[in-house]
Amino acid sequence: MAAVTALNESATAASAGRTRGMQAGRRRRLNVFRYVVFTVFGLFFLVPLLAMLRFSLEGATLGTWSLTAWRQIASYQNSGIPPLLSSIEITLELAVITSVVVLVLLVPTMVWVRLRVQWLARTIEFLCLLPLTIPAIVLVVGLGEIYNKIRHFSLSALMLFWVYVILALPYAYRALAAGLTAIDVTTLSEAARSLGASWFTVIVRVIAPNMRAAILNALLLTAALVLGEFTIAYLLLYTNLQVELYSISRTTPNASVLFSASLAALLFAFVLLLILAYAGRRRRGRG
Amino acid sequence: MDVVTTTKTGARPSWAGRRPPTPAWVGTVPFFAYVGVFLLWPTGIVVVDALKNPNGAWAFSNISELGNPLVRGYFIGSLKLCLLSSVTGAVLGAILAYAVASGDPDGTVRRLYIAVSGVLAQFGGVTLAFAFLVTIGPVGLLFHASWYFDFPWGIGLIYTYFQIPLMVLVFLPAVDGLKVQWREASENLGASAWQYWRYVGAPLLAPAFLGATLLLFANALSAFATIEAWESQIAYIVPQQISTALSSEVGLSNVNVADLLALGMVILVAIVMTGYALLQRRAARWLR
Numbered sequence: 118m119a120a121v122t123a124l125n126e127s128a129t130a131a132s133a134g135r136t137r138g139m140q141a142g143r144r145r146r147l148n149v150f151r152y153v154v155f156t157v158f159g160l161f162f163l164v165p166l167l168a169m170l171r172f173s174l175e176g177a178t179l180g181t182w183s184l185t186a187w188r189q190i191a192s193y194q195n196s197g198i199p200p201l202l203s204s205i206e207i208t209l210e211l212a213v214i215t216s217v218v219v220l221v222l223l224v225p226t227m228v229w230v231r232l233r234v235q236w237l238a239r240t241i242e243f244l245c246l247l248p249l250t251i252p253a254i255v256l257v258v259g260l261g262e263i264y265n266k267i268r269h270f271s272l273s274a275l276m277l278f279w280v281y282v283i284l285a286l287p288y289a290y291r292a293l294a295a296g297l298t299a300i301d302v303t304t305l306s307e308a309a310r311s312l313g314a315s316w317f318t319v320i321v322r323v324i325a326p327n328m329r330a331a332i333l334n335a336l337l338l339t340a341a342l343v344l345g346e347f348t349i350a351y352l353l354l355y356t357n358l359q360v361e362l363y364s365i366s367r368t369t370p371n372a373s374v375l376f377s378a379s380l381a382a383l384l385f386a387f388v389l390l391l392i393l394a395y396a397g398r399r400r401r402g403r404g
Numbered sequence: 405m406d407v408v409t410t411t412k413t414g415a416r417p418s419w420a421g422r423r424p425p426t427p428a429w430v431g432t433v434p435f436f437a438y439v440g441v442f443l444l445w446p447t448g449i450v451v452v453d454a455l456k457n458p459n460g461a462w463a464f465s466n467i468s469e470l471g472n473p474l475v476r477g478y479f480i481g482s483l484k485l486c487l488l489s490s491v492t493g494a495v496l497g498a499i500l501a502y503a504v505a506s507g508d509p510d511g512t513v514r515r516l517y518i519a520v521s522g523v524l525a526q527f528g529g530v531t532l533a534f535a536f537l538v539t540i541g542p543v544g545l546l547f548h549a550s551w552y553f554d555f556p557w558g559i560g561l562i563y564t565y566f567q568i569p570l571m572v573l574v575f576l577p578a579v580d581g582l583k584v585q586w587r588e589a590s591e592n593l594g595a596s597a598w599q600y601w602r603y604v605g606a607p608l609l610a611p612a613f614l615g616a617t618l619l620l621f622a623n624a625l626s627a628f629a630t631i632e633a634w635e636s637q638i639a640y641i642v643p644q645q646i647s648t649a650l651s652s653e654v655g656l657s658n659v660n661v662a663d664l665l666a667l668g669m670v671i672l673v674a675i676v677m678t679g680y681a682l683l684q685r686r687a688a689r690w691l692r
Contacts, residue, residue: 143597147506154503155513158496158568162524165535165565168545172538226435233428241432244439250677251447252626254643255666258650259446259453283442345529347629348643352650363530363633371543379531390523 166380173376186373190381193374195365201378204361207274211357212343215281216336219289222282224332225320227293231302245290248283253348256280264353274355277346284349285342289335296331300324337393341386358382447670453660454667466660470668479668482625482641485556489563490620496564497571497620498579498613504572505579518576521569528566533633536562555640559631567620574619578612578687608690615683622676625669642669 176183193201223245230237248256260280267276302324309323325332347359356364362379365372457463469475504517540549540561552558582605590600628643639645642665649662 151503151507154500155517158500162520162565162569164546165532165539168539169535171545222435222438226432229428229431234432237429237432241435244436244443247443250622250673251443252628252643252669252673254626254628254646255450255669256443256446258646258662258666259449260442261650262449263441263446279442282438286439286443341526345526345531347529347632351629351632352647359530359629362534363629366530366534366633367636375534376538379534383527383531386526387523390526391519 166383169376169380172371173373173380175373186377187381189374190378193365193372193378195368197368198361198364199356201361201365201374204356204358205378207356208344208358210275211278211281212340214275214278215285215343216339218278218282219285219339220332220335223286223289223293223335224325227290227297228302228306228320228324229316231297232306242290242294245286247287249287253284253346254352256283257349257352260349260353274350274357277350277353277355277357280349281339281343281346284346285339288338288342292334292338293328293331296328296334299331300327334393337389341389344382344386450663450666450670454663456660458660466664469664475665475668478639478642478645478665479672481555482643482672485560485563485631485641486621486624488556488560489567489624490617492560493564493567493571493620494575494613494617497568497616498575498609500568501572501575501579505576505582509580517572521572524569525566525573528627529629530633532562532565532630536565536634553635555635555638559634559640562630562634563624563627567624570620570623571616574616575612578609578616581690582608611683612687615680615687618676618680618683622673622680625673625676 173186174182174184175186177185189201190205191202226241230241264276267279305323305327306319309319314323345359346357347363350357351360351363358378362375366375455462455464455466457466470479500517504514507514536552538544539546541552542548544552549558586604586608587600590604595603626643628647631641631644632647639648646662646665646669649665
């Protein structure tokens with residue numbers, strides 16, 4: 118009896134040892150696989166950026182180093198196109214205006230739909246996600262007529278914000294929807310209403326502060342989108358940062374200011390999205 | 405007269421003593437007005453103009469121009485580029501997603517790759533073409549690829565730069581959804597690693613994988629900035645030809661070329677996205 122038990126035990130121990138050994142072997146192979154994959158993909162993603170960095174630091178003669186291109190961002194001007202700095206300003210202003218309009222349009226509507234007109238929720242969601250499936254290049258074909266009318270009132274490139282709001286709808290909607298489901302909108306609004314708050318107060322001073330993280334997300338995603346937009350501005354004949362870079366590359370293909378300005382824009386977008394990732398993580402940590 | 409009054413008050417007792425409220429949906433009018441003017445109207449213009457001739461008369465025969473060899477050429481170009489970049493992006497992205505998912509779920513590597521993927525998936529545009537120009541183009545630092553300006557290989561490679569990160573973002577939840585227990589169960593039944601992937605892993609991931617590939621396809625289809633900055637002289641794909649047609653109405657006579665091409669794109673995207681939605685629903689069955 119004792120022998121049998123001992124035998125059994127040693128058998129289980131042996132088999133356990135064997136499986137553990139197998140798993141350790143597989144884990145080792147998996148780790149090798151992971152490191153190879155991370156290295157290869159890391160290089161693929163990193164090398165083009167490093168090449169741009171090198172070109173942005175190119176001096177007057179080939180192979181030298183200089184910061185001229187980075188200083189040129191503020192002063193670069195080419196004949197026939199507006200100065201680089203002015204298009205940077207326009208783009209930043211567009212980013213601000215677009216994010217504000219998206220929020221003003223979307224936050225009250227979404228809160229209102231959630232509280233009072235639930236039956237419209239699916240329609241709103243569909244319309245907000247629709248721009249994902251209608252390519253910008255298609256939208257721009259139909260927008261020609263509408264922008265002809267807008268040009269009667271203003272020729273400013275800032276008028277692009279009208280359509281940028283549409284492009285940003287899907288991203289802003291998803292960010293805000295995530296924030297709205299995380300809080301108890303009904304209880305908050307009922308409490309505020311029973312204390313005599315107007316609907317305006319409910320939305321602006323009760324619900325909006327409770328979804329601060331989601332609003333920040335929507336804001337940053339919209340700004341990042343506007344910073345990188347090219348198609349619509351280019352085809353409606355406006356000049357934003359991307360169009361400006363494109364025009365510079367047409368006239369002086371290897372101007373090193375192209376690479377410094379591109380990298381600066383990319384770094385800026387990267388910082389915006391890192392703030393977003395950080396804010397998102399903190400929210401998860403609290404919840 | 406009396407009867408009418410009674411029924412009226414009887415019909416809405418809860419409003420008694422209050423002023424008649426405006427219907428609640430009025431609050432959504434600004435949103436619908438905005439979306440109507442800047443999204444639905446332009447799309448409507450495209451559809452209607454595509455079916456009219458330049459004189460403004462209806463011409464449903466325009467649709468047959470989509471079969472015109474010239475027009476077909478641009479769609480074939482688009483399909484080639486989208487297929488190449490979406491399949492390559494999906495396969496490589498899936499491998500990367502698996503490598504990310506098999507690590508520590510709270511690890512630095514995972515967090516870094518997700519954050520960077522979020523940025524790089526959006527990093528299309530003219531900047532990306534510059535980056536590859538100075539890496540493998542005629543002035544490249546790494547090497548001078550003779551095929552850099554070949555369609556679709558050169559531009560296809562550039563497209564994978566934003567397709568792979570997008571695949572990681574879309575496909576990672578599916579890979580995360582593979583339960584350790586399934587792997588353990590198949591191992592206990594004596595399955596080899598290959599058998600596990602052949603009979604358990606691959607069938608489970610297939611709908612999510614195909615769906616993600618379709619999303620990548622749609623993503624490549626609507627991309628325009630990168631290819632325009634890569635090569636602006638020759639039009640290879642539909643968006644480039646739309647751009648050309650918008651700036652100069654030449655080519656097919658009696659047809660609003662830009663509108664027709666745009667309509668073709670809308671139809672194509674609609675088909676692809678429907679497929680995506682169906683596959684997502686199929687994949688969602690076991691994903692929760």
